[in-house]
Amino acid sequence: xxxxxxxxxxxxxxxxxxxxxxxxxxxxxxxxxxxxxxxxxxxxxxxxxxxxxxxxxxxxxxxxxxxxxxxxxxxxxxxxxxxxxxxxxxxxxxxxxxxxxxxxxxxxxxxxxxxxxxxxxxxxxxxxxxxxxxxxxxxxxxxxxxxxxxxxxxxxxxxxxxxxxxxxxxxxxxxxxxxxxxxxxxxxxxxxxxxxxxxxxxxxxxxxxxxxxxxxxxxxxxxxxxxxxxxxxxxxxxxxxxxxxxxxxxxxxxxxxxxxxxxxxxxxxxxxxxxxxxxxxxxxxxxxxxxxxxxxxxxxxxxxxxxxxxxxxxxxxxxxxxxxxxxxxxxxxxxxxxxxxxxxxxxxxxxxxxxxxxxxxxxxxxxxxxxxxxxxxxxxxx
Amino acid sequence: xxxxxxxxxxxxxxxxxxxxxxxxxxxxxxxxxxxxxxxxxxxxxxxxxxxxxxxxxxxxxxxxxxxxxxxxxx
Ligand SMILES: Cc1ncc(COP(=O)(O)O)c(C=O)c1O
Numbered sequence: 001x002x003x004x005x006x007x008x009x010x011x012x013x014x015x016x017x018x019x020x021x022x023x024x025x026x027x028x029x030x031x032x033x034x035x036x037x038x039x040x041x042x043x044x045x046x047x048x049x050x051x052x053x054x055x056x057x058x059x060x061x062x063x064x065x066x067x068x069x070x071x072x073x074x075x076x077x078x079x080x081x082x083x084x085x086x087x088x089x090x091x092x093x094x095x096x097x098x099x100x101x102x103x104x105x106x107x108x109x110x111x112x113x114x115x116x117x118x119x120x121x122x123x124x125x126x127x128x129x130x131x132x133x134x135x136x137x138x139x140x141x142x143x144x145x146x147x148x149x150x151x152x153x154x155x156x157x158x159x160x161x162x163x164x165x166x167x168x169x170x171x172x173x174x175x176x177x178x179x180x181x182x183x184x185x186x187x188x189x190x191x192x193x194x195x196x197x198x199x200x201x202x203x204x205x206x207x208x209x210x211x212x213x214x215x216x217x218x219x220x221x222x223x224x225x226x227x228x229x230x231x232x233x234x235x236x237x238x239x240x241x242x243x244x245x246x247x248x249x250x251x252x253x254x255x256x257x258x259x260x261x262x263x264x265x266x267x268x269x270x271x272x273x274x275x276x277x278x279x280x281x282x283x284x285x286x287x288x289x290x291x292x293x294x295x296x297x298x299x300x301x302x303x304x305x306x307x308x309x310x311x312x313x314x315x316x317x318x319x320x321x322x323x324x325x326x327x328x329x330x331x332x333x334x335x336x337x338x339x340x341x342x343x344x345x346x347x348x349x350x351x352x353x354x355x356x357x358x359x360x361x362x363x364x365x366x367x368x369x370x371x372x373x374x375x376x377x378x379x380x381x382x
Numbered sequence: 383x384x385x386x387x388x389x390x391x392x393x394x395x396x397x398x399x400x401x402x403x404x405x406x407x408x409x410x411x412x413x414x415x416x417x418x419x420x421x422x423x424x425x426x427x428x429x430x431x432x433x434x435x436x437x438x439x440x441x442x443x444x445x446x447x448x449x450x451x452x453x454x455x456x
Contacts, residue, residue: 013412032394032398032431033393033395033397033425034427036413036414036415036425036426040399041413041426044394044397044426045398045401045402047395047398048395048398048399048401049402050400051395051399052399054401061446062446062447063393064393064396064399064447122417154418220417229393229394230392230393230394231392231394231423231425232423232425233423233425234394234423239392239393239446241392241396243393243395244392244393244394244395247395273422358440
């Protein structure tokens with residue numbers, strides 16, 4: 001079997017991740033922060049280690065500004081709903097996932113002034129056009145760090161500068177880049193950084209988070225979800241202090257334990273090394289694809305401008321047929337269709353049919369890329 | 383001098399982070415339930431040796447662990 005669906009979730013998970021999760025249940029089974037006994041403290045320590053690992057991985061100075069959530073979708077929703085008021089102007093891009101687009105469309109029903117900055121057919125953004133749309137007084141700019149359909153990397157630091165110049169905050173959806181591209185939040189200057197645990201960080205599903213930068217005025221945000229935190233129990237109001245303001249209810253300790261192990265795994269491997277391996281695989285994949293008659297590749301040509309996620313169509317074949325045959329005849333696992341991102345498929349001109357998405361990752365080998373190219377050639381022939 | 387100081391913090395996350403940074407700084411730390419005479423908060427507090435007070439507060443400030451109070455304890 002060849003697993004080319006890393007953009008959906010990474011598989012297999014590193015053995016340390018499984019071990020950390022079993023250890024958590026065996027040895028740290030208390031409810032963190034709810035009781036003061038040793039098992040509760042042991043659970044709290046594991047979660048603190050995860051907070052420290054996430055802060056270190058992304059170059060954020062303060063682990064207490066890392067808020068754990070069930071996935072990036074929740075992180076994005078919490079950030080957007082906590083921050084935005086009716087009448088606020090928000091600028092986003094033409095390559096967003098529905099986990100950004102849908103919450104923004106919901107907020108637009110109650111008066112959010114939502115603007116979508118168009119992207120070019122490779123998924124790239126025109127920074128001059130963006131600058132014109134991010135008018136003074138814009139509250140927030142939200143961008144996908146890399147497209148989950150075509151892999152295009154958006155210039156986060158440039159978008160941050162444009163946002164801040166207009167007095168806006170900048171929120172980054174790092175679902176596709178956390179653990180895949182070296183990220184330093186101090187250099188990128190992101191104000192709200194949302195990540196998921198189960199893709200490039202190699203943690204389990206059910207983990208993710210939101211990291212708030214210093215520019216964000218936490219006191220001016222709504223809590224979104226309110227409830228027990230283990231702290232300030234004498235008060236019936238939600239605490240204002242991070243991370244408790246946004247972390248309510250018993251956390252997914254077992255998942256967070258696995259996430260910490262996943263983050264440590266990619267850091268030990270070296271994210272720069274992961275990136276250069278993936279660039280080589282992408283170059284090999286794209287070079288091979290261009291030799292197959294009838295294949296169209298979407299997204300930027302240069303491996304430096306993209307992640308390893310590559311979308312293709314085959315002339316005269318439906319994407320569902322290609323995906324099915326890859327799985328059924330060749331045991332190659334991909335994802336076809338719209339990839340939760342109708343905006344991107346409109347941008348690249350593949351709506352509503354979609355594409356076949358080939359997404360190699362950490363454990364993919366050059367031999368597997370060759371086998372995939374042979375399978376696609378066979379499917380293209382008949 | 384009392385035997386211990388008890389450092390109160392605002393959240394469990396801060397207590398855990400406080401314990402980790404003080405441990406890394408080589409200070410002896412124990413997490414204890416917040417003494418009911420100090421606060422009605424039912425969370426955890428950080429107990430250190432009395433003589434470590436200044437060093438502990440410096441480390442916590444540097445690591446941005448906000449504290450809610452420091453009390454003596456026998
Ligand atoms: C760009 C992007 N944003 C958001 C998501 C949502 O991730 P999750 O399902 O982990 O919340 C994904 C992946 O599915 C994605 O690729």
